[in-house]
Amino acid sequence: MALKTILNYSPNFNPKKRPSKQIKFIIFHYTGMKNESNALKRLTDIQSEVSCHYLIKNNGEIVKIVPDLYIAWHAGESSWKNYKSLNQNSIGIEITNPGHEYGYKNFTKKQITALLKLSKFLIKKYKINAKNILGHSDIAVLRKKDPGEKFPWKYLFKNKIGIWHTLNKRDLIKNRKLETSKIEENIFFNNLFKVGYSKKYKTNISKNKYLIKLAKTFQRRFRQELVDGKIDQECLIISKNLIKAHN
Numbered sequence: 555m556a557l558k559t560i561l562n563y564s565p566n567f568n569p570k571k572r573p574s575k576q577i578k579f580i581i582f583h584y585t586g587m588k589n590e591s592n593a594l595k596r597l598t599d600i601q602s603e604v605s606c607h608y609l610i611k612n613n614g615e616i617v618k619i620v621p622d623l624y625i626a627w628h629a630g631e632s633s634w635k636n637y638k639s640l641n642q643n644s645i646g647i648e649i650t651n652p653g654h655e656y657g658y659k660n661f662t663k664k665q666i667t668a669l670l671k672l673s674k675f676l677i678k679k680y681k682i683n684a685k686n687i688l689g690h691s692d693i694a695v696l697r698k699k700d701p702g703e704k705f706p707w708k709y710l711f712k713n714k715i716g717i718w719h720t721l722n723k724r725d726l727i728k729n730r731k732l733e734t735s736k737i738e739e740n741i742f743f744n745n746l747f748k749v750g751y752s753k754k755y756k757t758n759i760s761k762n763k764y765l766i767k768l769a770k771t772f773q774r775r776f777r778q779e780l781v782d783g784k785i786d787q788e789c790l791i792i793s794k795n796l797i798k799a800h801n
């Protein structure tokens with residue numbers, strides 16, 4: 555299967571090549587910049603010290619920025635299950651979008667089509683587990699919001715990319731905003747840790763603040779219609795389903 559890309563290489567990668575079996579994750583990002591050409595400039599500028607493997611432009615073109623077998627600099631300080639610094643084990647895909655800071659937009663149809671094609675290509679090539687297809691915010695809860703609540707996780711899941719819950723939407727929505735007890739909250743967070751989210755937070759932030767951020771991160775990924783940081787029955791039910799359906 556051939557993949558049509560445009561080459562625009564970045565100098566920002568580790569010089570040592572990695573074996574292909576080291577690639578276990580795909581991490582999705584949005585560029586979070588006002589305009590696309592500046593995003594591409596930044597990803598290829600030696601001063602910026604950031605990069606990714608692919609950039610998906612607004613028009614659906616896929617730009618190859620760092621070859622797969624070199625470690626690109628997209629994830630930063632990050633953690634998932636027992637993995638730390640996920641750059642080493644991942645392919646990073648940036649998608650043009652101004653992001654939460656500059657007017658978060660829907661991803662374009664052409665971007666989603668390209669995303670599907672690229673993801674399928676990589677999953678097949680490196681035999682990537684559906685559970686290892688993540689957003690930047692999933693692995694950097696305190697620092698990141700991307701790719702955010704407009705990212706088409708459910709649609710991707712229907713196409714065998716990544717995970718999603720298997721619950722009926724109409725039944726599920728009845729549980730929205732219904733309160734949970736303290737015990738249920740604990741169950742919810744334990745489920746998230748089982749899924750892979752980090753338990754650790756920096757000492758300069760309270761545990762409570764971290765858990766609110768974590769709840770929002772979960773919602774951006776799995777309950778995208780309402781990101782309020784409150785753990786309601788709907789969130790709890792989804793977390794239980796994720797464990798049952800995918801662990």
Ligand SMILES: [Zn+2]
Pocket residue numbers: 582583584628690698700
């Ligand atoms: Zn990112």
